[in-house]
Amino acid sequence: MAEVTTVKVQAPPRELEREPLVLNNRGLGWISDKIAGIAEGKTPRWWWPAFIISATVMTGMFCCIAYLFSTGIGVWGLNQPVGWAWDITNFVFWIGIGHAGTLISAVLFLLRQRWRTSINRAAEAMTLFAVACAGIFPLIHVGRVWLAWWLFPIPNANSIWPQFRSPLLWDVFAVSTYGTVSLLFWYVGLVPDLATMRDRAVTKVRKFAYGLFALGWTGSNRHWRNYEKAYLLLAGISTPLVLSVHSIVSFDFAVSQVPGWHTTIFPPYFVAGAIFSGFGMVLTLLIPLRSICGLQDVITIRHVELMGKVVLATGSIVGYAYGMEFFIAWYGGNPYEKYAFMNRAFGPYWWAYWTMVSCNVICPQLFWFKKVRTNVVIVFIISIFVNIGMWFERFVIIVTSLHRDYLPSSWSYFKPTWVDICTFIGSFGLFFTLFLLFMRFLPMIAIAEVKGVTTQADPHHPAGGAKGGGHH
Amino acid sequence: MATAPQTQTSTPVLTRTYGIIAEFDTPADAMHAAEKVRDAGFRKWDVHSPFPVHGMDAAMGLGNSKVGWFSFFGGMAGLTTGMLMIWFMNGFDYKIIVGGKPLFSPLYAFPVSYELTILFASFATLFGMFGLNRLPRLHHPLLRNKTFRQATHDKFYVVIETADPKYSATETRKLLESSGSKHIEMVEE
Numbered sequence: 001m002a003e004v005t006t007v008k009v010q011a012p013p014r015e016l017e018r019e020p021l022v023l024n025n026r027g028l029g030w031i032s033d034k035i036a037g038i039a040e041g042k043t044p045r046w047w048w049p050a051f052i053i054s055a056t057v058m059t060g061m062f063c064c065i066a067y068l069f070s071t072g073i074g075v076w077g078l079n080q081p082v083g084w085a086w087d088i089t090n091f092v093f094w095i096g097i098g099h100a101g102t103l104i105s106a107v108l109f110l111l112r113q114r115w116r117t118s119i120n121r122a123a124e125a126m127t128l129f130a131v132a133c134a135g136i137f138p139l140i141h142v143g144r145v146w147l148a149w150w151l152f153p154i155p156n157a158n159s160i161w162p163q164f165r166s167p168l169l170w171d172v173f174a175v176s177t178y179g180t181v182s183l184l185f186w187y188v189g190l191v192p193d194l195a196t197m198r199d200r201a202v203t204k205v206r207k208f209a210y211g212l213f214a215l216g217w218t219g220s221n222r223h224w225r226n227y228e229k230a231y232l233l234l235a236g237i238s239t240p241l242v243l244s245v246h247s248i249v250s251f252d253f254a255v256s257q258v259p260g261w262h263t264t265i266f267p268p269y270f271v272a273g274a275i276f277s278g279f280g281m282v283l284t285l286l287i288p289l290r291s292i293c294g295l296q297d298v299i300t301i302r303h304v305e306l307m308g309k310v311v312l313a314t315g316s317i318v319g320y321a322y323g324m325e326f327f328i329a330w331y332g333g334n335p336y337e338k339y340a341f342m343n344r345a346f347g348p349y350w351w352a353y354w355t356m357v358s359c360n361v362i363c364p365q366l367f368w369f370k371k372v373r374t375n376v377v378i379v380f381i382i383s384i385f386v387n388i389g390m391w392f393e394r395f396v397i398i399v400t401s402l403h404r405d406y407l408p409s410s411w412s413y414f415k416p417t418w419v420d421i422c423t424f425i426g427s428f429g430l431f432f433t434l435f436l437l438f439m440r441f442l443p444m445i446a447i448a449e450v451k452g453v454t455t456q457a458d459p460h461h462p463a464g465g466a467k468g469g470g471h472h
Numbered sequence: 473m474a475t476a477p478q479t480q481t482s483t484p485v486l487t488r489t490y491g492i493i494a495e496f497d498t499p500a501d502a503m504h505a506a507e508k509v510r511d512a513g514f515r516k517w518d519v520h521s522p523f524p525v526h527g528m529d530a531a532m533g534l535g536n537s538k539v540g541w542f543s544f545f546g547g548m549a550g551l552t553t554g555m556l557m558i559w560f561m562n563g564f565d566y567k568i569i570v571g572g573k574p575l576f577s578p579l580y581a582f583p584v585s586y587e588l589t590i591l592f593a594s595f596a597t598l599f600g601m602f603g604l605n606r607l608p609r610l611h612h613p614l615l616r617n618k619t620f621r622q623a624t625h626d627k628f629y630v631v632i633e634t635a636d637p638k639y640s641a642t643e644t645r646k647l648l649e650s651s652g653s654k655h656i657e658m659v660e661e
Contacts, residue, residue, distance in 0.1 A: 163570070164584055173588070185594075216609040221528050230598065237593050466500045
């Protein structure tokens with residue numbers, strides 16, 4: 001090049017700049033100070049009461065489980081023909097909640113939705129804890145829990161293997177794979193942040209513990225190169241996984257011959273419902289956290305608004321599925337199917353059905369209004385309704401389909417016992433106990449990833465140090 | 473693992489030096505320095521940053537990562553394991569006729585094999601990545617250096633090892649100085 005040209009790199013004009021993902025032009029160091037500071041600082045005063053209540057409620061669940069094991073399944077309210085009730089409802093409820101974490105971490109990553117970086121760590125942690133809660137229920141519902149290992153392909157005394165034609169066995173593999181892969185993905189994302197925690201640590205114990213799990217990470221670019229590729233691949237692997245898990249959960253019902261369960265719409269409808277419920281729970285968790293921990297600059301109103309849009313979209317898909325189920329029940333001409341659906345809406349469980357419709361179909365429609373999406377209090381309230389509605393969805397599908405058998409003499413009405421109720425409430429105790437421990441000891445926002453989406457991190461932006469002769 | 477802070481001597485006595493580190497404040501500065509080091513033909517060198525810097529791979533002259541091969545073969549191994557396991561258990565070792573259907577069919581074996589494909593591929597990706605990065609390692613000379621702790625915070629470092637054949641105590645330092653680093657330090661082994 002003969003002539004020397006000095007090209008000044010300028011910030012793009014205001015109208016072309018996207019709304020920044022980290023507000024108030026915070027620097028790179030601020031991000032690690034702020035986020036790591038939450039786990040490093042003194043335990044906030046509200047944390048202990050919250051932890052003690054959660055841990056007590058969790059202990060209540062373990063007592064209920066001990067009672068169940070020692071006495072038998074009869075301590076629950078379920079009986080023929082309602083062989084599945086709150087146990088499987090709770091299982092599907094929790095596993096569905098987990099799906100939002102994987103959606104945020106994997107699917108939004110593949111779609112290059114950079115706003116995901118400030119919520120993905122907490123959402124993935126939520127996934128893990130929700131899967132832990134979910135895993136308890138199928139395990140304890142088998143009755144003789146000491147024989148639960150028969151579900152795994154381990155040779156037993158009679159040399160009989162599991163029957164791989166059963167969707168219930170597919171479920172065992174789907175859920176255990178899901179839990180494992182979610183843990184791996186979460187840990188891979190944590191490694192650079194654990195290194196940050198290690199390098200900031202002041203006590204020997206912290207330095208050792210964070211250092212051990214950081215695996216000697218130095219932020220080397222030769223490492224980042226493999227790391228980013230692995231992260232991309234794990235995102236690519238987790239996407240078909242998350243879609244398959246809830247599809248397989250829906251096979252538990254759809255592959256059977258029970259009217260109300262035997263429908264082909266179940267896999268996509270369950271996946272949409274899972275994402276819907278999961279985003280509801282992410283909002284329920286993060287809206288209080290962002291104000292308690294002062295994270296409004298990282299989890300911005302825009303994040304809340306975008307999650308509201310996802311809730312609106314998936315809620316509408318779920319509403320469409322409810323409508324389509326009814327249409328097919330009529331159009332299919334099968335009298336049993338038709339009866340099952342009429343009974344759902346106008347039978348003895350009408351109150352559950354209409355709770356579900358109001359919470360899942362009507363409530364999220366408020367998110368069409370920007371005023372609603374940007375009002376954190378209203379978003380929080382709607383998110384609670386979404387959680388309630390999605391629990392009822394599973395209850396309606398399971399119990400209303402079972403309580404009317406082919407023989408009217410077997411008909412019954414399921415009522416939960418106190419053990420049912422306490423076990424379910426206790427699972428929230430487990431969930432919140434794990435989440436409180438997580439936010440106390442680990443960076444609850446992906447530090448390295450949030451740094452990566454700021455303008456200071458962009459070598460082609462003036463904030464990132466770009467000066468003249470912009471090339472590469 | 474970083475242990476006791478080391479006295480920062482610029483003249484290494486008795487201990488071997490691991491390399492020279494140059495600090496930069498912005499990703500753009502580190503990237504321009506990386507381009508210079510790359511063009512000077514160094515082999516044993518690296519750039520350390522708190523997050524992956526977009527475009528740094530090209531600036532360092534690095535090719536595509538090989539992690540994908542691990543994922544691919546892991547996935548294939550998972551699919552094969554699933555199919556073989558189900559054929560062996562339900563179609564060979566303990567035959568149970570269900571509804572007059574064939575003892576084995578890849579269709580009913582698919583959901584479980586699919587999950588195992590994903591499970592094995594994920595583990596292979598994770599272990600492949602750590603293997604390629606020669607991690608975990610519990611000790612690294614850089615991690616004992618106090619300045620270098622900023623590499624996971626908000627600073628960027630270009631590190632050239634003394635083991636590099638092109639390394640020279642004076643020339644290399646000059647190269648890094650000319651690329652605009654305000655803080656250059658030697659790191660001991």
